Amino acid sequence: DTEVTQTPKHLVMGMTNKKSLKCEQHMGHRAMYWYKQKAKKPPELMFVYSYEKLSINESVPSRFSPECPNSSLLNLHLHALQPEDSALYLCASSHSSLRGTRNTEAFFGQGTRLTVV
Amino acid sequence: ILNVEQSPQSLHVQEGDSTNFTCSFPSSNFYALHWYRWETAKSPEALFVMTLNGDEKKKGRISATLNTKEGYSYLYIKGSQPEDSATYLCASPRAFGNEKLTFGTGTRLTIIP
Helix, strand or coil: CCCEEECCCEECCCCCEEEEEEEECCCCCCEEEEECCCCCCCCEEEEEECCCCCECCCCCCCEEEEEEEEHHHHHHEEECCCHCEEEEEEEEECCCCHHHCCCCEEEECCCEEEEEC | CCCCCCEECEEEEEEECEEEEEEECCCCCCCCEEEEEEEEEEEEEEEECCCCCCCEEEEEEEEEHHHHHHEEEEEEEECCCCHHHHEEEEEEEECCCCEEEEECCCCCEEEEE
């Protein structure tokens, strides 16, 4: 199974709502990522978890809160978002370089299309 | 080159023709170069991960070359088919490892039947 599954596929939320994006993989990957992609721009890294610990936070506003409850699951909790946060949110996984694996490909989900109104 | 850049931004190619496009990346502190294919409404899919200068990789009708000294990679598609229509992204890690990938803006390829 080489799939990364993201739910929901689409989400519309108000600026006062709290919602969560979910991501799951069963490839035994110990690195999991959140990317944000705006139209006509490249995906931008937000967070990286390695072995269930947050290893990279690319100065993301605190209204985005990641969580990695176990090695297969990754969540992104959303609260008090702004309309400019509307984007495609991609989850990805790969082998982690922490234990020596380098330069392997990332596997991506289809993304959650988020609209903040 | 400070960022990962791709050219052209978009390309229309007649079915059956061959094509190629470019990814440019910083040649200093090079670690690896990734190519991904991203079809509409699907997940980005890895094509190649390349690390060695002069390396050439092939997958069916698609191949890629790497020049780490001058900081570029070419992706070639031979005999384009409609299913090759996609956005092709390249990415390079900013540190030794897999985690900090910086993506280019992509080349959007449309195959005209």
